[in-house]
Amino acid sequence: MFGKIIGIDNNLVLVEMNHSNQYKDIMNRHVYLIDDRTVVGEISDIKNNVAYIMLLGEMINQKFVFGVIKKPSFQSKVSFVSDKDVEKIIGVTDYHEETDLYIGTSPIYENIPIGFHINDFFNSHFAIFGSTGAGKSCGVARIIQNLFSKKVQIPYRASLFIFDAYGEYHSAFHDLYKTVPEIAFKAYTTDIHSQDELIKIPLWLLGVDDIALLLGAEKHSQLVMIEKALKLVTVFAREEQMVLKIKNDIIARAILDILSSGGTSAQIRDQIFSVLSHYNTKELNLETPVFQPGYTRPLKQCLNIDASGKIREMELIVDFMEKFLTEDYELTLPDGSFLYTLKDLQDAFDFALISEGIFSSEKIYDEANILKVRLHALVASDDRFYFDYPEYIDRTSYIKKLLTASNGRKAQIINFDINYIDDRLAKNITKIYSKLLFDFSKNMNQRASMPFHIILEEAHRYVQNDNDKFLLGYNIFERITKEGRKYGVLLGLISQRPSELSETSLSQCSNFLIFKMLHPADVDYIKQMVPNVTQEVMKQLRILQPGTCIAFGSAFHVPVLVKMDMPSPEPSSSNCNISALWFVHKDKS
Ligand SMILES: Nc1ncnc2c1ncn2[C@@H]1O[C@H](COP(=O)(O)OP(=O)(O)OP(=O)(O)O)[C@@H](O)[C@H]1O
Ligand SMILES: [Mg+2]
Numbered sequence: 001m002f003g004k005i006i007g008i009d010n011n012l013v014l015v016e017m018n019h020s021n022q023y024k025d026i027m028n029r030h031v032y033l034i035d036d037r038t039v040v041g042e043i044s045d046i047k048n049n050v051a052y053i054m055l056l057g058e059m060i061n062q063k064f065v066f067g068v069i070k071k072p073s074f075q076s077k078v079s080f081v082s083d084k085d086v087e088k089i090i091g092v093t094d095y096h097e098e099t100d101l102y103i104g105t106s107p108i109y110e111n112i113p114i115g116f117h118i119n120d121f122f123n124s125h126f127a128i129f130g131s132t133g134a135g136k137s138c139g140v141a142r143i144i145q146n147l148f149s150k151k152v153q154i155p156y157r158a159s160l161f162i163f164d165a166y167g168e169y170h171s172a173f174h175d176l177y178k179t180v181p182e183i184a185f186k187a188y189t190t191d192i193h194s195q196d197e198l199i200k201i202p203l204w205l206l207g208v209d210d211i212a213l214l215l216g217a218e219k220h221s222q223l224v225m226i227e228k229a230l231k232l233v234t235v236f237a238r239e240e241q242m243v244l245k246i247k248n249d250i251i252a253r254a255i256l257d258i259l260s261s262g263g264t265s266a267q268i269r270d271q272i273f274s275v276l277s278h279y280n281t282k283e284l285n286l287e288t289p290v291f292q293p294g295y296t297r298p299l300k301q302c303l304n305i306d307a308s309g310k311i312r313e314m315e316l317i318v319d320f321m322e323k324f325l326t327e328d329y330e331l332t333l334p335d336g337s338f339l340y341t342l343k344d345l346q347d348a349f350d351f352a353l354i355s356e357g358i359f360s361s362e363k364i365y366d367e368a369n370i371l372k373v374r375l376h377a378l379v380a381s382d383d384r385f386y387f388d389y390p391e392y393i394d395r396t397s398y399i400k401k402l403l404t405a406s407n408g409r410k411a412q413i414i415n416f417d418i419n420y421i422d423d424r425l426a427k428n429i430t431k432i433y434s435k436l437l438f439d440f441s442k443n444m445n446q447r448a449s450m451p452f453h454i455i456l457e458e459a460h461r462y463v464q465n466d467n468d469k470f471l472l473g474y475n476i477f478e479r480i481t482k483e484g485r486k487y488g489v490l491l492g493l494i495s496q497r498p499s500e501l502s503e504t505s506l507s508q509c510s511n512f513l514i515f516k517m518l519h520p521a522d523v524d525y526i527k528q529m530v531p532n533v534t535q536e537v538m539k540q541l542r543i544l545q546p547g548t549c550i551a552f553g554s555a556f557h558v559p560v561l562v563k564m565d566m567p568s569p570e571p572s573s574s575n576c577n578i579s580a581l582w583f584v585h586k587d588k589s
């Protein structure tokens with residue numbers, strides 16, 4: 001069938017074909033190019049009786065080695081690779097049940113199972129891409145189901161955290177325990193009316209960065225306000241005696257600042273009125289009596305402006321306010337060791353704002369006010385339930401709880417259904433959990449002894465080139481993709497729109513399953529970002545059937561086509577059956 005080599009162009013070898021009627025079914029088949037070495041290639045195209053063979057690697061001592069340093073000679077003889085060697089190239093050599101995993105079969109060679117060494121795939125970050133309906137969610141479900149269906153060993157200590165953007169995976173994993181009773185699935189939801197456990201994050205486990213993300217902070221000056229609020233909450237939530245003292249101190253300082261601001265009397269009076277109507281304590285408010293020998297009146301009267309346009313009692317007010325100043329408290333950030341509520345935070349936040357001079361400039365006022373409004377909105381909305389943890393818990397116990405199913409067993413699949421919240425909150429919740437897990441892993445005595453896999457559906461909504469780097473100095477997903485491997489925190493990014501994903505994160509992925517993909521921007525982006533993926537591989541992406549993907553990366557010898565089986569049970573992701581939903585018999589309409 002194969003004739004002479006008539007050209008070698010970069011990684012492509014052009015071979016004359018002799019029997020044009022036998023070309024059927026030879027696309028993507030593997031061939032040897034044998035002279036003194038045995039080079040292996042894949043037929044990537046056939047045009048005008050010429051086969052275009054993409055060079056992949058070499059057979060050395062009966063083993064397939066990826067990469068071709070020296071091109072084959074023009075005298076090389078071309079023939080199909082034997083079935084035994086095909087397995088060595090695209091399959092798992094020497095399959096072991098406990099260390100390897102089959103994920104599907106080859107659509108090119110019947111009955112050749114395709115898989116990987118579990119370590120090579122799951123010990124680094126991976127990405128699963130494809131257009132809508134291409135088979136990503138079914139693929140993920142199938143892989144995880146295969147992982148948990150092993151005959152003798154089970155991945156009991158696996159911890160897969162799935163951020164389930166559409167609430168699809170419950171149906172795929174909920175009943176796994178019926179066939180493998182040793183394992184458990186844990187479902188968290190954002191549906192406040194559901195029977196499932198609601199996502200609840202203890203506020204006190206969050207840091208300045210987390211709160212900044214939650215409130216959509218954009219400026220460094222806003223971080224200072226958040227930090228101050230958290231420092232105040234340390235006192236507000238715990239030391240009742242101290243709270244009044246500190247509140248008085250903050251209000252008094254704000255008023256002293258206003259008095260020395262150099263504004264007109266009317267401005268000063270109005271601002272003090274404004275501060276005291278919003279921020280007051282039982283000891284310091286507009287009605288607080290101010291004593292003078294023989295004369296007592298409420299504070300508000302001391303602010304009266306006389307006929308000459310002056311606040312006559314300026315000095316008296318200064319003296320009065322100075323009595324509320326106190327130096328005997330030190331503010332520290334909360335260390336996660338005590339409970340506080342959103343309400344405590346809100347209270348602390350309001351006082352943080354005046355202590356940071358909210359009334360001193362319009363700019364500061366605007367920056368502060370926007371955070372204040374967002375925090376108030378959070379406290380007033382149903383979203384508050386996600387931060388309303390009922391009792392004190394420390395970080396280690398909280399993570400342990402996430403990993404424990406309702407029957408007390410270790411949960412291996414922890415599914416967060418984030419379908420019921422808006423994109424912004426969903427993004428922040430995925431970031432908060434990812435940071436929590438990453439920080440926990442980083443502080444573990446024995447590095448990477450408990451691997452966590454964070455699998456993000458619709459990853460392009462969360463793993464973006466956003467403002468975090470400017471604001472916080474890092475983006476948690478980029479940090480995890482760069483450092484997580486060492487600590488056993490690994491990301492699985494699933495997305496229809498890889499071109500919207502953060503470049504840093506994508507470039508750190510080691511394995512890829514790419515389903516049918518049409519958008520040229522996405523195809524180009526992958527080509528640019530992913531090493532070793534050739535033009536020929538990218539061309540195939542447009543014509544893949546649902547459930548078929550190209551797998552490549554460190555867990556695969558070569559880019560390989562994989563036909564996956566449908567998962568059973570399926571995730572709730574099936575296409576809408578329009579005709580069944582639309583049509584009714586004329587009699588019943
Ligand atoms: N392995 C498979 N074999 C046959 N058909 C499949 C396979 N995988 C998926 N499909 C078909 O494709 C449909 C969509 O699959 P899936 O929900 O996994 O797509 P998706 O890539 O996750 O889409 P989206 O990006 O919209 O979430 C399935 O309902 C099924 O009909
Ligand atoms: Mg999907």
